[in-house]
Amino acid sequence: MPDQEPPTGGVREVKSAARTVELLEVLAARGDRPARLRELALELGVPRSSMYALLQTLIDRGWVRTDTTGSLYGIGIHALLTGTSYLDSDPRVRAVRPFLDEASDALGETLHLARLDGTDVVYLATRESHAYLRTFSRVGRRLPAHAGALGKALLAQDPARLPAGPLEQLTPRTHTTREALAADLAEVRERGYAVDREESVLGITGFGFALRCDDPPVDAISCSVPLARLTEEHERRIVAVMREIRTKIEAVAVRASGAAQWR
Structure with a gap:
């Protein structure tokens, strides 16, 4: 059967991608105030297990960083590299x-x-x-x-x-x-x-x-x-x-x- 457009005529939002962007935006907005897992899960309405898995994936890729205890989270260096690329281009x-x-x-x-x-x-x-x-x-x-x-x-x-x-x-x-x-x-x-x-x-x-x-x-x-x-x-x-x-x-x-x- 050929692909059909969603009833709205637009493209369906990819929930995992939207959640990732929302998480990065939350961390970026906090500036020098790192967040805990519980805070992020509550703010984004995501189960802790799902939020933890997402954070670990982003840490591995440099988009999120964590402290030596692994309990605090902040925006990672790849966000800076991407922002610099925006300005340079x-x-x-x-x-x-x-x-x-x-x-x-x-x-x-x-x-x-x-x-x-x-x-x-x-x-x-x-x-x-x-x-x-x-x-x-x-x-x-x-x-x-x-x-x-x-x-x-x-x-x-x-x-x-x-x-x-x-x-x-x-x-x-x-x-x-x-x-x-x-x-x-x-x-x-x-x-x-x-x-x-x-x-x-x-x-x-x-x-x-x-x-x-x-x-x-x-x-x-x-x-x-x-x-x-x-x-x-x-x-x-x-x-x-x-x-x-x-x-x-x-x-x-x-x-x-x-x-x-x-x-």
């Missing part, structure tokens, strides 16, 4: 890196490239500030899109991507209502860039610029600076340099003919 990241260097030389502040992923932005590249007082940043960091300059720059280009439900509050200045966020995004569209004044991190202001290489844009660049170092003149300088950098990136980051069109 992404043409947009490669195209933007030299311009982040240029902006870093010009401004001396912290620079970011991030991509919209659902309701979050994920940092794909960073350049640290030259000053002792600097913002915290790292590749792979996730941040709610509504709470920072990078995310607001992207959300403003497509209001349909506004997150549904309650908005997470990171600081007392984070937008927590859709009305307040929508009003801010209208200003972003009029201004041409987003501003985050202590909405994601207290004491830090960010300036975000969507890269208009896609429709709607999915990538953005930003400059973050401590309030203690932000003057009106410095802010004008940041905006001018970042606008110029965005224009340069957009001129070279057009999709190459024949390149894979990722989605």
Whole structure:
């Protein structure tokens, strides 16, 4: 009998694969907090015996690591290798890196490239500030899109991507209502860039610029600076340099003919 599609017309989820991905995502989200077998089994709703077998398989392949007692589990080194491969193979990241260097030389502040992923932005590249007082940043960091300059720059280009439900509050200045966020995004569209004044991190202001290489844009660049170092003149300088950098990136980051069109 010929194969038939599932009633929904889509492809059936492979439960073992889905469970593996969910486990890796849970471990990755815990950061430096290793998990015990019981915790993982409860969180994913999996029998301990099944979870133990899955963990041992992933340990053998380098995706999960365990401590010397064999009772604590964390994300393994192969996750890093895969993430590095993603960055190295992404043409947009490669195209933007030299311009982040240029902006870093010009401004001396912290620079970011991030991509919209659902309701979050994920940092794909960073350049640290030259000053002792600097913002915290790292590749792979996730941040709610509504709470920072990078995310607001992207959300403003497509209001349909506004997150549904309650908005997470990171600081007392984070937008927590859709009305307040929508009003801010209208200003972003009029201004041409987003501003985050202590909405994601207290004491830090960010300036975000969507890269208009896609429709709607999915990538953005930003400059973050401590309030203690932000003057009106410095802010004008940041905006001018970042606008110029965005224009340069957009001129070279057009999709190459024949390149894979990722989605």
